[in-house]
Amino acid sequence: MSSTHPIGTPVQDPALPADTLLSVRNLQTHFFSREGTVKAVDGVTFDVKQGEILGIAGESGCGKSVTSQSIMRILPKNAKIVGGEILYNHQGQVIDLTAVDPNGRVIRAIRGKEISMIFQEPMSAFSPVHTIGNQIIETIRIHQPMSKAEAREQAIEMLHRVGMPNPGRNIDQYTFNLSGGMRQRAMVALALSCRPKLLIADEPTTAVDVTIQAQILKLLREIQADLGMAIIMITHDLGVIAELTDRVMIMYLGKEVEYGSVENLFHRPKHPYTRGLLASIPKMAPGRIEIEPIEGSVPSPYALPTGCKFHPRCRDFMRGVCEVSEPPLIPIAPGHEVSCYLYGGREERA
Amino acid sequence: MLPFIAKRLLLMVPTLLIISVVGFIIIQAPPGDFVSSYVAALQKQGDVIDPELITGLRARFGLDQPLHIQYWRWVSNFAQGNLGYSMSLRQPVADIILERLPFSVTISLLSLILVYVIGIPVGILSATRQYSLADYTATIISFLGVATPSFLLALVMLWLLFVWTGNAQLGLYSMEMQNAPFSLAKMLDLLNHIWLPALIVGIGGTAGLIRTMRANLLDELPKPYVTVARARGVGPTKLLYKYPLRIAINPVISTVGYTLPDLIEGEVLVSLVLGLPTLAPILLRALLQQDMWLASSVIMIQAILVLIGTLLSDILLAIVDPRIRGSV
Numbered sequence: 001m002s003s004t005h006p007i008g009t010p011v012q013d014p015a016l017p018a019d020t021l022l023s024v025r026n027l028q029t030h031f032f033s034r035e036g037t038v039k040a041v042d043g044v045t046f047d048v049k050q051g052e053i054l055g056i057a058g059e060s061g062c063g064k065s066v067t068s069q070s071i072m073r074i075l076p077k078n079a080k081i082v083g084g085e086i087l088y089n090h091q092g093q094v095i096d097l098t099a100v101d102p103n104g105r106v107i108r109a110i111r112g113k114e115i116s117m118i119f120q121e122p123m124s125a126f127s128p129v130h131t132i133g134n135q136i137i138e139t140i141r142i143h144q145p146m147s148k149a150e151a152r153e154q155a156i157e158m159l160h161r162v163g164m165p166n167p168g169r170n171i172d173q174y175t176f177n178l179s180g181g182m183r184q185r186a187m188v189a190l191a192l193s194c195r196p197k198l199l200i201a202d203e204p205t206t207a208v209d210v211t212i213q214a215q216i217l218k219l220l221r222e223i224q225a226d227l228g229m230a231i232i233m234i235t236h237d238l239g240v241i242a243e244l245t246d247r248v249m250i251m252y253l254g255k256e257v258e259y260g261s262v263e264n265l266f267h268r269p270k271h272p273y274t275r276g277l278l279a280s281i282p283k284m285a286p287g288r289i290e291i292e293p294i295e296g297s298v299p300s301p302y303a304l305p306t307g308c309k310f311h312p313r314c315r316d317f318m319r320g321v322c323e324v325s326e327p328p329l330i331p332i333a334p335g336h337e338v339s340c341y342l343y344g345g346r347e348e349r350a
Numbered sequence: 351m352l353p354f355i356a357k358r359l360l361l362m363v364p365t366l367l368i369i370s371v372v373g374f375i376i377i378q379a380p381p382g383d384f385v386s387s388y389v390a391a392l393q394k395q396g397d398v399i400d401p402e403l404i405t406g407l408r409a410r411f412g413l414d415q416p417l418h419i420q421y422w423r424w425v426s427n428f429a430q431g432n433l434g435y436s437m438s439l440r441q442p443v444a445d446i447i448l449e450r451l452p453f454s455v456t457i458s459l460l461s462l463i464l465v466y467v468i469g470i471p472v473g474i475l476s477a478t479r480q481y482s483l484a485d486y487t488a489t490i491i492s493f494l495g496v497a498t499p500s501f502l503l504a505l506v507m508l509w510l511l512f513v514w515t516g517n518a519q520l521g522l523y524s525m526e527m528q529n530a531p532f533s534l535a536k537m538l539d540l541l542n543h544i545w546l547p548a549l550i551v552g553i554g555g556t557a558g559l560i561r562t563m564r565a566n567l568l569d570e571l572p573k574p575y576v577t578v579a580r581a582r583g584v585g586p587t588k589l590l591y592k593y594p595l596r597i598a599i600n601p602v603i604s605t606v607g608y609t610l611p612d613l614i615e616g617e618v619l620v621s622l623v624l625g626l627p628t629l630a631p632i633l634l635r636a637l638l639q640q641d642m643w644l645a646s647s648v649i650m651i652q653a654i655l656v657l658i659g660t661l662l663s664d665i666l667l668a669i670v671d672p673r674i675r676g677s678v
Contacts, residue, residue: 074580076572103586112583119581124574127593129600129671139582174672190582 016089021198021230022048022071022115027098028083029063029070038301040066040079042254045329048198053224053231055245055262057238057277061298063254064234068200071232072111073102090114113143116196120203122183125190126175132186133171136193143194158189161226162219181212188219195227202234217244238281242266247335250274253298253309256329260336270338272314308341316342351675355665362657366650370428373649374421377642383413384437384640411437424646434643438636443647446632451651453522454628457544457621458613461552465609469556470602473563478590480568488560495557500616504550504623511546519546520625547624551616555609559602566601570594596670604667607660614652 016023029041041063048054056064069075071086086097088110100106119125126132136155137148144151152171159167162185175183184204191199201220205213221244224231233245241248241262248265250258250273258271269275276294283290296313299305305312311322321341329339339345382390385407389399408414412423427434433443476488511519521528527539570576571594579593618630625631629648636645668675 072581108583111581117581125578127575142583
């Protein structure tokens, strides 16, 4: 996280530190429809270092998936990146992904090869009328000049690596032949088939049951250690965040509310929303289970609250402050930032 | 696959039996028989008919037998390839069908090709450029195409062509070619005439297919596997043709079988209007004169063609869709 680039200030220097793979700066992605504009992502800034695992967490609709779709430039037709930069360190050369043609050669050479993605629903992520091998081999051959036989070898090898029971046979199977866990493994193999530098996992464990969820997380951790790629883990499940990631960004209604190491966030949460999320994880107390839900519900994206987006649900709401203007993201400890007036930032208001 | 085809072929036998019974009963449903309508026609011209001649005729054609015996005689002969004798045209039914069936089949096949060659690309265009001028144009034309009865279209086209060229585009050959021996020139002359009925018969189906293709593709385009393919770096052409189109086209292939009866039915009306030497006018005439051997046989031949078409489309579907292949 570059605290030198707080929200709103333009990026002066497009160069990235060598260890930074991806730098998203003040990203704004909006959806346009007849009902109005939805600011799905409205000023999000974060860095991904080579080989690290970053978690992005928040409730559904907070803009975490749209963030990943913006990076891949696979947004739906009615969505548009209206501001910010997505700087990608492409072999020492910095490319602003927001500036490339979403159907052009540059992004197509990056998709699947440099940055790849695991999706929530493995069943629908594969074409039902093509074998999984067909799709893996296709991906390999788009990005690497090799014969079908060589690509097939590589695909089988990758299926083996993700723990498919019988890679030589599985490669010629269709998704409807596979169990849920196998499908998600195949999805991982597909995403990793070109050994990407960055893997974006968008709710990879949401559609599978708990035992398979644990297996998939274990697999991701092993493969990350093995291949050394960076991972952006997008989830609403704080358990997954705690288990897998190094650093976390918490999002609420398209805004970044808190950002820091997993340790800081879980042991020293600052933002009332982060605290609320943590409190809403069921805890086993002697004799009973305690759950403390966050009051209220997520407001309609067409009628966002003024000021801090969380203020109508906030326990520490300060009248005359929070609903007036948006709190900036301020550093409160090295590598720990929060966007809340409880921790200052009022003097910065004009 | 082979057991599936064998099963389907076996299933055709009871299907055809049912069609033959129903068809035979319906043909026999109007009061009287061929002899009575023949006699009525003669009497209209003032002839006096000897009642013994009538009984004689009935006995000769077997029309004095009970209905189930008549049916059995016809169906058992039909199964052995003996299609019987046309009482009204006084020639073997097989000869009549052999002479006219090729034209019917050619018109139907040409329309079928036309339906797919026009319907699929226009449907794709309509879906990929949704709400564009091209899409709206295709939509309006296809609505008109679905809503216009083929016989009306045939009349309008006939009139338009007459106004424009001064020729009545009737029949399948020009006057001078009508009785000419078979040659390349005659073939070209046939092609020059046959496109019109093929076009008219195919227009309803084409319009329907444009709608189906557009809807199917619009259903598939936003599906996750397309996004995933995009996220893998697949280029725009393959992104359309290899994935969503491949799946959107499955229901289109499976409905080839259902399109056939429509085409045959359309061909009947269009042939009557344009005066084509196909099976259709013969069937109508046979029904009016209660020439039951001819009518029943024509209906059976058409039923067999439809069943074969349906089977072919099912086989095709099993080939392109592994989900279906797995379950047959």
